[in-house]
Amino acid sequence: MSHQIVPLKTYVLVFVSLIGLTLLTTAVAFVDLGAVNTVVALVIAFSKMILVMLFFMHLRHSGGLVRIILLAGFFWMALLIALTMSDYRTRTWISPPDAWSITAPPTHP
Amino acid sequence: MPDVHAEHAQIDHTGLAHQFEDLDQQQDADTLGIWLFLVTEIMFFGGMFAAYAIFRWLYFAAFAGGSHILDIRLGAANTVVLLASSLTMALSVRSAQTGNRRALVVFLILTMILGGVFLGVKAYEYNQKFVEHIVPSLDWAPEGDVLARLAPGGLNHAQLYFFFYFAMTGLHALHMIIGMGLLFWLVLRARKGSFTPRYFAPVEVVGLYWHFVDIVWIFLFPLLYLIGGRY
Amino acid sequence: MQGLPFQPEQASTIARSVDQLYLFITAITFFFTILIFSIIFYFMIKYRRRSPDERPKAIEGSLPLEILWTAIPTLIVAVLFVWSSSLYFRNAQPPPGSMEIFVTGKQWMWKAEHPEGQREINELHVPLGRPVKLTMTSEDVIHDFFVPAFRVKKDVLPGRYTSLWFEATKLGTFHLFCAQYCGAFHAGMIGSVIVMEPDEYEQWLAGGVPGETMEAAGRKVFGQNGCGTCHVADGTGLGPSLLGVYGQQVPLSNGQSVVADDAYVRESLLIPGAKIVKGYKPIMPSFQGQLTEEQVLDLVAYIRSLGQEQTKPKEEGKK
Amino acid sequence: MSTATQAPRAQAPRNYLNADYGWRSWLFTLDHKRIALLYLVSVTLFFMIGGFFAVLMRIHLVEPQGALVQPETYNKLFTLHGVVMIFFFMIPAIPAVLGNFLVPLMIGARDLAFPKLNLLSWYIYLVGGIFTLYAALAGGVDTGWTFYTPYSSTYSNTQVTAVAVAVFITGFSSILTGLNFIVTIHKMRAPGLTWYRLPLFLWSIYATSIIMTLGTPVLAITIFLLALEHLFHVGIFSPALGGDPLLFQHLFWFYSHPAVYIMILPSMGVVSEIIACFARKRIFGYKVVGFSSVAIAVLGFLVWGHHMFVTGQSVYAGLIFSFLSFLVAIPSAIKVFNWTSTLYKGSISYEAPMLYALGFIGLFTMGGLTGMFLASLATDVHLNGTYFIVAHFHYIMVGGTVMGYLSGLHFWWPKISGRKYPNGWAALSAVIIFIGFNLTFFPQFILGYLGMPRRYAFYPAEFQVLNVMSSAGASILGVGYLIPLIYFFWSMRYGPVAEANPWGATGLEWQTSSPPPTENFAQTPIVTEEAYAYAAKEETSGA
Numbered sequence A: 001m002s003h004q005i006v007p008l009k010t011y012v013l014v015f016v017s018l019i020g021l022t023l024l025t026t027a028v029a030f031v032d033l034g035a036v037n038t039v040v041a042l043v044i045a046f047s048k049m050i051l052v053m054l055f056f057m058h059l060r061h062s063g064g065l066v067r068i069i070l071l072a073g074f075f076w077m078a079l080l081i082a083l084t085m086s087d088y089r090t091r092t093w094i095s096p097p098d099a100w101s102i103t104a105p106p107t108h109p
Numbered sequence B: 001m002p003d004v005h006a007e008h009a010q011i012d013h014t015g016l017a018h019q020f021e022d023l024d025q026q027q028d029a030d031t032l033g034i035w036l037f038l039v040t041e042i043m044f045f046g047g048m049f050a051a052y053a054i055f056r057w058l059y060f061a062a063f064a065g066g067s068h069i070l071d072i073r074l075g076a077a078n079t080v081v082l083l084a085s086s087l088t089m090a091l092s093v094r095s096a097q098t099g100n101r102r103a104l105v106v107f108l109i110l111t112m113i114l115g116g117v118f119l120g121v122k123a124y125e126y127n128q129k130f131v132e133h134i135v136p137s138l139d140w141a142p143e144g145d146v147l148a149r150l151a152p153g154g155l156n157h158a159q160l161y162f163f164f165y166f167a168m169t170g171l172h173a174l175h176m177i178i179g180m181g182l183l184f185w186l187v188l189r190a191r192k193g194s195f196t197p198r199y200f201a202p203v204e205v206v207g208l209y210w211h212f213v214d215i216v217w218i219f220l221f222p223l224l225y226l227i228g229g230r231y
Numbered sequence C: 001m002q003g004l005p006f007q008p009e010q011a012s013t014i015a016r017s018v019d020q021l022y023l024f025i026t027a028i029t030f031f032f033t034i035l036i037f038s039i040i041f042y043f044m045i046k047y048r049r050r051s052p053d054e055r056p057k058a059i060e061g062s063l064p065l066e067i068l069w070t071a072i073p074t075l076i077v078a079v080l081f082v083w084s085s086s087l088y089f090r091n092a093q094p095p096p097g098s099m100e101i102f103v104t105g106k107q108w109m110w111k112a113e114h115p116e117g118q119r120e121i122n123e124l125h126v127p128l129g130r131p132v133k134l135t136m137t138s139e140d141v142i143h144d145f146f147v148p149a150f151r152v153k154k155d156v157l158p159g160r161y162t163s164l165w166f167e168a169t170k171l172g173t174f175h176l177f178c179a180q181y182c183g184a185f186h187a188g189m190i191g192s193v194i195v196m197e198p199d200e201y202e203q204w205l206a207g208g209v210p211g212e213t214m215e216a217a218g219r220k221v222f223g224q225n226g227c228g229t230c231h232v233a234d235g236t237g238l239g240p241s242l243l244g245v246y247g248q249q250v251p252l253s254n255g256q257s258v259v260a261d262d263a264y265v266r267e268s269l270l271i272p273g274a275k276i277v278k279g280y281k282p283i284m285p286s287f288q289g290q291l292t293e294e295q296v297l298d299l300v301a302y303i304r305s306l307g308q309e310q311t312k313p314k315e316e317g318k319k
Numbered sequence D: 001m002s003t004a005t006q007a008p009r010a011q012a013p014r015n016y017l018n019a020d021y022g023w024r025s026w027l028f029t030l031d032h033k034r035i036a037l038l039y040l041v042s043v044t045l046f047f048m049i050g051g052f053f054a055v056l057m058r059i060h061l062v063e064p065q066g067a068l069v070q071p072e073t074y075n076k077l078f079t080l081h082g083v084v085m086i087f088f089f090m091i092p093a094i095p096a097v098l099g100n101f102l103v104p105l106m107i108g109a110r111d112l113a114f115p116k117l118n119l120l121s122w123y124i125y126l127v128g129g130i131f132t133l134y135a136a137l138a139g140g141v142d143t144g145w146t147f148y149t150p151y152s153s154t155y156s157n158t159q160v161t162a163v164a165v166a167v168f169i170t171g172f173s174s175i176l177t178g179l180n181f182i183v184t185i186h187k188m189r190a191p192g193l194t195w196y197r198l199p200l201f202l203w204s205i206y207a208t209s210i211i212m213t214l215g216t217p218v219l220a221i222t223i224f225l226l227a228l229e230h231l232f233h234v235g236i237f238s239p240a241l242g243g244d245p246l247l248f249q250h251l252f253w254f255y256s257h258p259a260v261y262i263m264i265l266p267s268m269g270v271v272s273e274i275i276a277c278f279a280r281k282r283i284f285g286y287k288v289v290g291f292s293s294v295a296i297a298v299l300g301f302l303v304w305g306h307h308m309f310v311t312g313q314s315v316y317a318g319l320i321f322s323f324l325s326f327l328v329a330i331p332s333a334i335k336v337f338n339w340t341s342t343l344y345k346g347s348i349s350y351e352a353p354m355l356y357a358l359g360f361i362g363l364f365t366m367g368g369l370t371g372m373f374l375a376s377l378a379t380d381v382h383l384n385g386t387y388f389i390v391a392h393f394h395y396i397m398v399g400g401t402v403m404g405y406l407s408g409l410h411f412w413w414p415k416i417s418g419r420k421y422p423n424g425w426a427a428l429s430a431v432i433i434f435i436g437f438n439l440t441f442f443p444q445f446i447l448g449y450l451g452m453p454r455r456y457a458f459y460p461a462e463f464q465v466l467n468v469m470s471s472a473g474a475s476i477l478g479v480g481y482l483i484p485l486i487y488f489f490w491s492m493r494y495g496p497v498a499e500a501n502p503w504g505a506t507g508l509e510w511q512t513s514s515p516p517p518t519e520n521f522a523q524t525p526i527v528t529e530e531a532y533a534y535a536a537k538e539e540t541s542g543a
């Protein structure tokens, strides 16, 4: 891995923005956006993760292979959740007696 | 985690293990190794997130209710603490790069302290759950206000929520503890001066691990504390 | 044993169609297995090493061939997918107006309950030539209702209703197996399905122990558990009136609404908190543990009847 | 221990076997070759144990009412048989034994990237194994290797927790092994050894490692949750609190289907090597075969729901999973056809490894094709949970993987031990195993179709004839497995000394002496040509 030494300033800036995002997400929680609350929270979490990875974890400097592996990780996790959900979300579509609470329509996305 | 830079019989003073041609190859291997390990960690937590996602979707009311019992301030504060520890960790790596041994040691210790603070707060929160009798299956007898807030979503489902709360934060805490152990080991080695600007893979690797644990919390915070808004 | 040797009896309307697919895949399997084996043997003989230092010249491979033997299996599996899925889909949904029987699995026995009230254990009597729909649940672990002769199988889960249907085409007694491992006597959780002429079946229903109908049984349970104290017919009670609820859309406190089907009623009894009817408080106690799965089924049947017979006020709960 | 004098390889006086003596030099070794042998011993041991359970089962099933044991005991037998064979024999078998031994040799490296990690994996594996044996002795476990909830979590009062811990622990062993392989293959290839020059065995090991690293963690967390549930009755897998038994199945199969490709892919790699060597030919369509391994690994992650067609999974999810299951058949098909055409115009000799390999192709084809019955929704409804399933996977795992594993052992044994075994006996055992195997498991297809459910400790009398056939076959099979056991031991002492490259095979592992020196190569070899340059000359260039 290439080793440029990242200037202190960068680290501090990243840290500050992370704190900022934390406060933001906390604040947003007190505003009623309905379904959007969840979305916002996750988007913010994602951007925080990206920051940590790019700067603290030097992903900026590490090779393509590492990035591919990382993407694979997230992709597989997405697969797991998506395909499992595909079962739960569609269970009610057929013959009611097969259905019960576990497949009730979501009360919230 | 991968025991990088295996102190192999044939390790020489630069820290090059015999199976490698040169330090660059070794460092490449080390980083690749730790990143791969982090990916396995993603999948490890992934399984739990999948379960969480499904039940959150099915029993949203209960999860929101449970989430609102948690103290959002403590959660946020702990997030800040952990982010700070990530900063100090990043700075330790940097000091290792610049070969500043004292700074390295100081930052490592700072990181450990911050980690300790985080765990302290968590311990306090756990204790609260026992006080409020909302520990699934061990001590589950919510009453009064807590009961009133959990009831709408159904107590059983609320219990599921708190199971996830404990399982997820517990696993995360476990990773923190392991991380602090590794940090301690680094401190010892750093004081012996085994790290040079040319060779500091262990610091880097533990750092990556620590940041990952931080990231897990970055997600746990909204997933556990911020369900369905506090309005 | 009719049809081919080594073939289980075909005693239901779907058996034959399943077997046709089965035979088709068997043919494919044998074709390719024999193909591969014979090619291998042929090459082994033809190209056996003749001198220790012979050096056949290299063959890179061949794109056309690769494409060919990618395409052929793809085509075959495409056919298989369409065929099997459409068949499965057809068999997944009971035809309208099929008669209904309730089955509960329990370590290690099968209990069947006919709407008319006949109860039986490890036996299931059904009429010939009428589609029968089983609504099944388990009192403990996962079981699986499997009648080889009918080519039907479905897991029976605790805390949930699953269902399957069949139409017997043959008189006689057929194996009923539990096909999902469920503990020590999994192997002993077997019984028999007895297919009778419809009129014999009627007699059988009438005869034997004159058990009360599920509906009546349900009404009794309803009384015994004091459901009526809250669920009063005119809706003045703490709980909503249950008249005409079944099968209807029920508005929920969270703005959503659900169809009141078996599953919903079941849930309302066992996990009342899960879905709160609009305008009511979540005060209904859970009857989890107090009602056996059979009692729940009885209640379901009863509340169903309330749903259908709108023209029977003052019935409910009041005794 | 790795201070081996790097003698010229003409007369290799010192090799990894005689480099050092005493138990310490084995238990604390960091040499991938020695670790491979540690695995070889332990894996064989577990195969014996698992086989022993199988033998007991087959004896028991000779009589409809059960000839040998109580039903409870029988349930423990097949559970332990499954757990031991899957987690402690089959999954580590080829990757951890042959993979460990060959990966560095084949890429011309001195060792794996993380030798200590490698040793650690073995110890982790061992701890897991000991837990299992403890559980077996302390009352056993009766959940079936699939641990379905709520039976496992709430109702079974056997050693569920112990076995859960065991599987959990062993999981990390294979995670670390996979990780080690991926890093090694990426970073430590000898100069000139490009991806398209890699032996196909490495392609398949690489694909396997992907599954190990991405899949196994999910098994770990699932088993972890299961244990929690068993201990505290939390209820995310049991309906009491609104949990869902099917969730466990989803999580379990998310790992355990890909796991079946962990079991078959390495075998496919072995077979590719051997077919090429004994037909003296480049593998037909090298790249296609290589990439089909990766394709299987990836697609394999998308089909787990095919184990849940009748469990109350959504009909639509069933459709998706059925479709994807059919897709995964195609790369496998491609492999089979390419192997077959590799023989075309080859120069085929029938040493034992080749016989095993050909047996693999035939039996895998059959086993795989019977997977088509199961991927088809309509037929799976009938076959699910019957002996058809049992037959299906034994055809692939015993007829396929075990055959491939044995062919690999026979192929590289001279390299591993430096000795030769009696070829005649080896060929004989191959034939016996092939016959015994088919006699054991073909009747089970019929049993399944006739409707005999699996995991039955006793069964209706009409199934007896076929069961007796199956048991008879099993005893032949057992003998077939014992013969290699014997002559391998024999050869270690009395076998004729093997030269560096007894089969005239290409590949770097044959460039160094047999057995190889601790450092593998006198000096790092340089690769100048593709993997299977059989046509060209006696020896590929290299070290």
Ligand code: HEA
Binding pocket: C028, C032, C036, C072, C073, C076, C077, D146, D260, D261, D263, D264, D306, D307, D308, D309, D325, D326, D328, D329, D330, D332, D333, D334, D336, D364, D365, D366, D367, D368, D369, D371, D372, D374, D375, D376, D380, D383, D384, D385, D389, D392, D393, D396, D397, D401
């Ligand atoms: C090494 C192990 C292994 C392998 C490789 C496979 C491979 C396959 N398996 Fe198997 N399977 C198991 C081990 C394995 N399986 C086990 C252990 C179980 C039971 C678990 C339990 O419940 O205990 C199981 C159960 C199982 C089920 C669940 C059955 C049920 O419980 O109801 C299904 C359903 O789809 C299935 C399908 C397949 C398919 C489609 C393949 C495919 O990958 C096969 C592809 C190969 C071929 C198709 C052959 C080669 C192709 C040709 C020669 C060309 C011609 C091909 C065509 C025309 C298509 N398997």
Ligand code: HEA
Binding pocket: D047, D048, D049, D050, D051, D052, D054, D055, D057, D058, D078, D079, D081, D082, D083, D085, D086, D089, D090, D143, D144, D145, D146, D390, D394, D397, D398, D402, D440, D454, D455, D456, D457, D470, D474, D477, D478, D479, D481, D482
């Ligand atoms: C890699 C995996 C693998 C392997 C190699 C085998 C090998 C064998 N299996 Fe296994 N089997 C499984 C994996 C495997 N099995 C799994 C996963 C299940 C499902 C379990 C469950 O339902 O949960 C199963 C289930 C299973 C069943 C179904 C049980 C049931 O559902 O009721 C049967 C029945 O015949 C069976 C038989 C055999 C036989 C005869 C062999 C033979 O190939 C074994 C031959 C080997 C030997 C005979 C050992 C050689 C050594 C000796 C002979 C010496 C004897 C030992 C001593 C003296 C100590 N197996």
Ligand code: CUA
Binding pocket: C105, C108, C142, C143, C144, C178, C179, C180, C181, C182, C183, C186, C187, C189
């Ligand atoms: Cu009930 Cu098996």
Ligand SMILES: [Cu+2]
Binding pocket: D256, D257, D260, D303, D304, D306, D307
């Ligand atoms: Cu599968």
